[in-house]
Amino acid sequence: EVQLVESGGGLVQPGGSLRLSCAASGFTLSSYSMSWVRQAPGKGLEWVSNISSSSDTIYYADSVKGRFTISRDNAKNSLFLQMNSLRDEDTAVYYCARVWQQLSFDPWGQGTLVTVSS
Amino acid sequence: EIVLTQSPGTLSLSPGERVTLSCRASQSVRSSYLAWYQQKPGQAPRLLIYGTSSRATGVPDRFSGSGSGTDFTLTISRLEPEDFAVYYCQQSETFGQGTKVEIK
Numbered sequence: 731e732v733q734l735v736e737s738g739g740g741l742v743q744p745g746g747s748l749r750l751s752c753a754a755s756g757f758t759l760s761s762y763s764m765s766w767v768r769q770a771p772g773k774g775l776e777w778v779s780n781i782s783s784s785s786d787t788i789y790y791a792d793s794v795k796g797r798f799t800i801s802r803d804n805a806k807n808s809l810f811l812q813m814n815s816l817r818d819e820d821t822a823v824y825y826c827a828r829v830w831q832q833l834s835f836d837p838w839g840q841g842t843l844v845t846v847s848s
Numbered sequence: 849e850i851v852l853t854q855s856p857g858t859l860s861l862s863p864g865e866r867v868t869l870s871c872r873a874s875q876s877v878r879s880s881y882l883a884w885y886q887q888k889p890g891q892a893p894r895l896l897i898y899g900t901s902s903r904a905t906g907v908p909d910r911f912s913g914s915g916s917g918t919d920f921t922l923t924i925s926r927l928e929p930e931d932f933a934v935y936y937c938q939q940s941e942t943f944g945q946g947t948k949v950e951i952k
Contacts, residue, residue, distance in 0.1 A: 777941040833940050834883035834898035
């Protein structure tokens with residue numbers, strides 16, 4: 731079964747840091763680009779970042795550029811998101827997703843909640 | 849940057865009805881890159897349609913997608929109880945704001 735499982739979320743103070751992980755199983759991670767997408771409470775979906783299969787191409791949303799860093803370890807079937815200088819507005823459920831056919835996202839992990847609050 | 853506008857914001861319908869959801873892009877987009885997702889409360893989004901009209905694996909054939917240029921549509925031919933959810937369109941890094949389909 732193709733599956734993604736996120737971890738690493740939690741409560742952090744403004745200005746703090748957090749590192750999210752996404753464990754992939756059931757497919758060869760090294761064959762796919764991967765993304766992080768977030769959803770603030772009661773809001774819609776917001777794309778955060780994308781990394782190519784070999785990590786040579788990386789993109790970020792303007793809202794996180796310079797603060798977040800996406801990375802991957804294909805040998806360990808894992809995707810990461812290092813989040814620094816966190817702000818209240820970064821509070822959201824963070825999903826990892828495989829970039830699938832024609833730039834769609836499938837599957838998605840179950841999400842991990844990041845709460846930025848003092 | 850492309851903006852995707854979904855309409856209506858909320859639809860109140862009964863099981864068995866036909867549903868048409870709209871997604872309009874601020875500029876012409878490549879049809880091959882338009883996708884639709886379903887999200888139920890407390891769950892991750894689920895891919896329904898990619899490439900404007902291709903159903904993802906396991907998606908019932910009551911779901912269909914169409915469109916081109918700036919106007920795209922997701923149609924549910926006959927609403928089932930499990931179809932009440934929020935639906936999002938997506939093109940590359942951009943998502944629409946969502947349409948909620950609720951029980952009337």
